[in-house]
Amino acid sequence: MSAEERTTETIPQWKREEVDELVDLLETYDSVGVVNVTGIPSRQLQDMRRGLHGSAVLRMSRNTLLVRALEDVDDGLEDLTEYISGEVGLVATNDNPFGLFQQLEESKTPAPINAGEVAPNDIVVPEGDTGIDPGPFVGELQQIGANARIQEGSIQVLEDSVVAEEGDVVSDDVANVLTELGIEPKEVGLDLRAVFSEGVLFTPDELALDVDEYRADVQSAAAAARNLSVNAGYPTAQTAPLLVRKATGEAKSLGLQAAIESPDLAGDLVSKADAQVRALAAQIDDEEALPEELQDVEAPAAPAAESEDAEEESSDDQDTEAEADDADDSDDDDGDAGAEGLGEMFG
Numbered sequence: 001m002s003a004e005e006r007t008t009e010t011i012p013q014w015k016r017e018e019v020d021e022l023v024d025l026l027e028t029y030d031s032v033g034v035v036n037v038t039g040i041p042s043r044q045l046q047d048m049r050r051g052l053h054g055s056a057v058l059r060m061s062r063n064t065l066l067v068r069a070l071e072d073v074d075d076g077l078e079d080l081t082e083y084i085s086g087e088v089g090l091v092a093t094n095d096n097p098f099g100l101f102q103q104l105e106e107s108k109t110p111a112p113i114n115a116g117e118v119a120p121n122d123i124v125v126p127e128g129d130t131g132i133d134p135g136p137f138v139g140e141l142q143q144i145g146a147n148a149r150i151q152e153g154s155i156q157v158l159e160d161s162v163v164a165e166e167g168d169v170v171s172d173d174v175a176n177v178l179t180e181l182g183i184e185p186k187e188v189g190l191d192l193r194a195v196f197s198e199g200v201l202f203t204p205d206e207l208a209l210d211v212d213e214y215r216a217d218v219q220s221a222a223a224a225a226r227n228l229s230v231n232a233g234y235p236t237a238q239t240a241p242l243l244v245r246k247a248t249g250e251a252k253s254l255g256l257q258a259a260i261e262s263p264d265l266a267g268d269l270v271s272k273a274d275a276q277v278r279a280l281a282a283q284i285d286d287e288e289a290l291p292e293e294l295q296d297v298e299a300p301a302a303p304a305a306e307s308e309d310a311e312e313e314s315s316d317d318q319d320t321e322a323e324a325d326d327a328d329d330s331d332d333d334d335g336d337a338g339a340e341g342l343g344e345m346f347g
Contacts, residue, residue, distance in 0.1 A: 033091045101192055
């Protein structure tokens with residue numbers, strides 16, 4: 001009998017069953033992480049477990065059994081064993097690691113800090129009225145470094161005062177003062193040490209994303225790719241409509257500049273001619289220079305040719321979709337106004 005077989009036989013039955021249950025859990029979910037539960041009161045831990053219900057499962061066990069289960073599953077999960085130390089548990093979910101990390105961070109709640117704990121950040125007693133009547137407490141505030149005085153019948157802190165810097169061990173005096181003031185300088189929650197998902201091991205610094213910034217970056221990249229495709233004349237399912245609109249606008253502009261007779265350009269050509277007639281009449285010092293039929297007709301807003309020139313000048317703005325829409329709208333407006341003007345003139 002080998003040493004391995006003898007070792008296996010000595011494992012109590014309850015431990016084997018516990019490892020089997022852990023293995024079933026690990027094989028059921030897509031993502032598995034190790035969370036630190038140090039310092040979390042049992043009541044809050046139960047609240048957190050309930051908060052995860054429906055989206056994730058938190059499982060606590062002995063570290064040795066957690067390690068054995070991770071190694072038995074293999075498939076890369078054994079990489080999580082290096083994070084099994086201290087008071088930890090396993091969290092399993094079918095959500096992606098980024099969603100899991102965000103959920104765990106949002107579930108954290110403020111909590112008081114005890115003497116002997118390390119300050120997670122600079123602990124500040126804020127400026128303002130403490131609401132505490134004059135007494136020995138003002139001396140306690142001053143002793144821990146707070147700028148406190150008795151004013152207007154109460155103890156007041158005259159300015160924001162750092163009473164413990166990040167990394168400092170919190171003293172009894174500081175802990176007592178913070179408790180008296182109701183200041184809760186730390187957050188209690190499940191700290192994700194690492195998570196394994198789809199063959200990749202993620203650490204918290206890789207999962208802590210600014211979602212709004214990330215979304216803006218993706219939108220900016222998508223817009224830049226679209227504009228590059230349009231400007232390079234490279235058709236895709238997303239840019240084909242824009243390329244067709246752009247080509248239509250350029251063809252129409254060419255037709256107007258060359259005065260090509262076409263049913264599609266008739267309205268724009270009439271509008272252009274109307275604008276030229278009005279411009280010429282304005283150069284002549286004669287009130288009757290403009291034909292009588294046009295004197296009571298409102299002039300078009302802008303000649304089609306000028307509208308097309310404006311479109312070409314704005315083509316470098318890289319907003320091709322809005323640009324194409326503007327070109328279409330201006331062409332339609334000019335065509336209607338011009339046709340009305342010269343239509344009345346020539347009957």
